[in-house]
Amino acid sequence: MEKPVLPRRGFLSTVTWAIGALIAAGFGVPAVAYVVGPALKPAQTGEWVPLGSTGKVEIGTPTLFNVAVERKTGWIVNQEKVSIYVLTPDGRDFIAMSNICTHLGCRVRWIADQDSFFCPCHNGVFDAQGSVVSGPPPRPLDRYEVKVEGDQLFVRGV
Amino acid sequence: MATRLANWLDERIHWQGVWQAVFLRNVPKVNWLYTLGSATLFVALNQVVTGILLTIYYVPTPDHAYDSVQFITQEVTAGWLIRGLHHWGASAMVVLCILHMLRVVFHGAYKFPREVTWWSGVFLLVIVIGFGFTGYLLPWDQKAYWATTVGTRIAAVTPVVGEALLRLLRGGEELSAVTLARFYGIHIWVLPAGLLLLIAFHMYLVIRIGISAAPKRGE
Numbered sequence: 001m002e003k004p005v006l007p008r009r010g011f012l013s014t015v016t017w018a019i020g021a022l023i024a025a026g027f028g029v030p031a032v033a034y035v036v037g038p039a040l041k042p043a044q045t046g047e048w049v050p051l052g053s054t055g056k057v058e059i060g061t062p063t064l065f066n067v068a069v070e071r072k073t074g075w076i077v078n079q080e081k082v083s084i085y086v087l088t089p090d091g092r093d094f095i096a097m098s099n100i101c102t103h104l105g106c107r108v109r110w111i112a113d114q115d116s117f118f119c120p121c122h123n124g125v126f127d128a129q130g131s132v133v134s135g136p137p138p139r140p141l142d143r144y145e146v147k148v149e150g151d152q153l154f155v156r157g158v
Numbered sequence: 159m160a161t162r163l164a165n166w167l168d169e170r171i172h173w174q175g176v177w178q179a180v181f182l183r184n185v186p187k188v189n190w191l192y193t194l195g196s197a198t199l200f201v202a203l204n205q206v207v208t209g210i211l212l213t214i215y216y217v218p219t220p221d222h223a224y225d226s227v228q229f230i231t232q233e234v235t236a237g238w239l240i241r242g243l244h245h246w247g248a249s250a251m252v253v254l255c256i257l258h259m260l261r262v263v264f265h266g267a268y269k270f271p272r273e274v275t276w277w278s279g280v281f282l283l284v285i286v287i288g289f290g291f292t293g294y295l296l297p298w299d300q301k302a303y304w305a306t307t308v309g310t311r312i313a314a315v316t317p318v319v320g321e322a323l324l325r326l327l328r329g330g331e332e333l334s335a336v337t338l339a340r341f342y343g344i345h346i347w348v349l350p351a352g353l354l355l356l357i358a359f360h361m362y363l364v365i366r367i368g369i370s371a372a373p374k375r376g377e
Contacts, residue, residue, distance in 0.1 A: 038233075075226050
């Protein structure tokens, strides 16, 4: 008798491995989606956040505003304090900057004496507009969208 | 290529003998009832995998347990599936264990020389029930809370040591954060360690002794 191309034992073995692979994929694919899922969720930053009165901003000097923003991380809703520097050359146009150093995320501080933002972690220095003067930061301070309604300042993207 | 690699490895660690003993061993002519043990093992594996995944988001404290479970079920991608598999797998474990035991009882397969295999199986059932009891509290909802209140209260009925047993289980007078934390610890560390060791022993005996043939009429 001629030897079959695919013997019974070989066929069953292949089928068993195939079913095993299917089951492994059935667990593996959802498992990966489950683990990476929350990491892929975009941050919710659509709301306009009221900062306060435009009158509080000193002309030519970055002025610090502290606002509480409601953040949902996982299942926890928290009031998070966000610090924003606002700069105006003339009292009409405003730019709002994050106080987070673009290098590795430490908080920068405006040093009036030296007319610059200073980051204590690795000596990053930014000028009043947030551009890098010296040190390791790879890009200027991040900016937020600004709008003025009446005399109220609002920012978005926080 | 694969064959050469397999042979290279076999010359060094002799895995093919083990493979032969475990997967290619001869068994008597049996029927589908003999797959109940393997089915239980498969569901146990499901519980291990989905259980490990659940610990990635679950937090065993009274202020976070319920919310983290809701987060898993409603917001995490495939979280409903992972939790569902663990939830239904838990029930399947108990059902399959008992069906497997019934098969062994009705075929008289627990008799000489397989008594030790049977005992290890009985301990495995106790561990599975322990998993069910401790896992039931973890979602920290009303059902979990009151079921465990009642469940631990039952232990207090034990003569003499009852009250001490109740306090030991709850980690105090009341069902509390301490209870939740210790149930979690038992559920994910103590019981899995016992389960895996006993499964290994149970499987070793099954393979070493070999399974019994289905009894014939009149035997």
